[in-house]
Amino acid sequence: MTAAPFRPLLVVPAWNEAGSLPGLLGALRAQYPQYDVLVVNDGSTDATTEVARVHGATVVELACNLGIGGAVQTGFLYAQRYGYDAVVRVDADGQHPPEAIEHLLRSLDEMHADVVIGSRFLEAGGFRSSWLRRVGISWLGFLIRILTRQRITDCTSGFCAYRHGAVEFLAQHYPQDYPEPESVVLLVRNGFRLVEVPVVMRRREAGRSSIRGLRTVYYMIKVTLAVLVAAMRSPVRSLADGHHT
Amino acid sequence: MFGAQKFDIRIQVIAIAVALFLMLGTLELVRRRKLGEVYSIIWLVLGSVILVLALFRDLQETLARWMGVYYPPSLIFGILNFLQLGVILYLSMVLTRLETRHRILMQRLALLEQHVYALPEDSDPQ
Numbered sequence: 001m002t003a004a005p006f007r008p009l010l011v012v013p014a015w016n017e018a019g020s021l022p023g024l025l026g027a028l029r030a031q032y033p034q035y036d037v038l039v040v041n042d043g044s045t046d047a048t049t050e051v052a053r054v055h056g057a058t059v060v061e062l063a064c065n066l067g068i069g070g071a072v073q074t075g076f077l078y079a080q081r082y083g084y085d086a087v088v089r090v091d092a093d094g095q096h097p098p099e100a101i102e103h104l105l106r107s108l109d110e111m112h113a114d115v116v117i118g119s120r121f122l123e124a125g126g127f128r129s130s131w132l133r134r135v136g137i138s139w140l141g142f143l144i145r146i147l148t149r150q151r152i153t154d155c156t157s158g159f160c161a162y163r164h165g166a167v168e169f170l171a172q173h174y175p176q177d178y179p180e181p182e183s184v185v186l187l188v189r190n191g192f193r194l195v196e197v198p199v200v201m202r203r204r205e206a207g208r209s210s211i212r213g214l215r216t217v218y219y220m221i222k223v224t225l226a227v228l229v230a231a232m233r234s235p236v237r238s239l240a241d242g243h244h245t
Numbered sequence: 246m247f248g249a250q251k252f253d254i255r256i257q258v259i260a261i262a263v264a265l266f267l268m269l270g271t272l273e274l275v276r277r278r279k280l281g282e283v284y285s286i287i288w289l290v291l292g293s294v295i296l297v298l299a300l301f302r303d304l305q306e307t308l309a310r311w312m313g314v315y316y317p318p319s320l321i322f323g324i325l326n327f328l329q330l331g332v333i334l335y336l337s338m339v340l341t342r343l344e345t346r347h348r349i350l351m352q353r354l355a356l357l358e359q360h361v362y363a364l365p366e367d368s369d370p371q
Contacts, residue, residue: 040355060359062351074352081356176348 011075
C-alpha cells in the first residue's frame, strides 16, 4: 500500500432510475463525501443522466442498453482508466444499504480479500427474498461449492467490493447477462480471494425484479450453464504469481 | 419403370433449378453489395454441392446406397439440411462476436463522451 489516501469508486448501474437516484445519491454524498460516485446510465429513456449530475455524480452514458453485466463492466473500465484503488457496486433500486459500504471496503483489507461479497444469508435479518428464489440461490451456491470448493451463501448478490487487481481483471473479463454467480467462479478460478460479509439488505424501493415469470426459468438455465462452463475454462491469468497475462 | 424414371427426372430438374437459383441469387447479392464475399462463399459451396449431386446421378446413387438412403434424391436434401445447420451455427458465432465487439465499442464511446463532457469549456479547439 502506498501512502496516498485510499480512493474507492462507488459504481451505480442505472437503467431508468431517475426516480430512485436522488435518494441513493443523497445518502451516498451524506455518508461518503470523500468518495467519487459514478452512475453508469445503461441506455435509459428517462432523465437518469440529468438527475445523477444534479446530485453530484459523474455519469457515463451507454448509447444502448447493455444489461447489468455490460454496465457494471463499464464502471470497472472507468475505475481502471482513472486509477481507483477499489470499486463498490451499489444498485439504485434501494436494496443495497449505503451504510454497509464502509464495512465492505474495510473488509477488503481486514480479511485480505480481493473481493468482498455482501451476503443476505450469512446472518439473520433484513430482506431475504422469496422462498423460491432462495431455493435457486442455494442450488447455484451448491454448484459453486462443488466446482470451486468455496462456500458462497449469496452468489447472486451484486453488492460487492472489488480491490484494484480484481477491477483490472473484470474490466476485461466480466460476464454478461446475469453476471454475479458466474463471476464468483471466474474470480476463484483465477486465483482471487473472495470473502463474504453479512449485510442486511432492504426490499427494493423502486421498480421490480427484471427476473420474473418465464425469465426465472431462463435465468436458472442460463446461469447454471454459465457457471458450469466457467468452471471448465482454463484460468486466464496465472494462479502462481497473480500477474495478468 | 417409366413412371419412376419420369419422377426422378422431375426431382433432378427441381434440384438443379434450386442450386442455380441459390448460386445466381448469391452472386447477384454480392454484386449489389448486400452480401459480403466471405459469407457468399458458404452459399456458393452449398449450391455447388446440390448441383453436383443433382447432375451426377451415379454419384448420388452410390452415396445414397453407402449411407443407407433408399430414395437417392432425398440425399440432396438431407445433406442440405446438415449443411444448413452448420451455417446457422456459424452465423450464431458471428453474432456473438459482433455483440462482443459492439459492447466494447459502446463502452469505449461512453468513456470518451464522459471525458469530453468533463473537459473545461475553454479547451475547445479554436
